[in-house]
Amino acid sequence: MDAGETGAQQSQTHAEAKRLRDNAWVLATKAYKEAKAQADIVYDEAKKAAVDREARNRVDAAYEEAIAEAKKVRDAITNVADAVFAEFWRK
Numbered sequence: 001m002d003a004g005e006t007g008a009q010q011s012q013t014h015a016e017a018k019r020l021r022d023n024a025w026v027l028a029t030k031a032y033k034e035a036k037a038q039a040d041i042v043y044d045e046a047k048k049a050a051v052d053r054e055a056r057n058r059v060d061a062a063y064e065e066a067i068a069e070a071k072k073v074r075d076a077i078t079n080v081a082d083a084v085f086a087e088f089w090r091k
Helices: 007-049 053-090
Strands: none
Touching: 007 053
16 A cells, blocks of 8 residues: 555555455365365276275375365465465555
8 A cells, every 4th residue: 555545545455455365265265176176086086996905005195195285276375365465454
């Protein structure tokens, strides 16, 4: 916010920043859910194709890694959105 902004301009700018942050959170959640859904599909098919205990263990480990990576992507998106929103208030 610039020192020269009026209250109405500040309010509008705040509303826009909040809307962008909220939209980023929605998109991050959608991205996570889609990645998880894809990982679930691959996991189910790989689990069926696994022929021994070692293969099933590798499938389980890969699935856990895929979910962890999906969470990292979600968290990265939301962290950036929150940082930008917080920076708005510092100005």
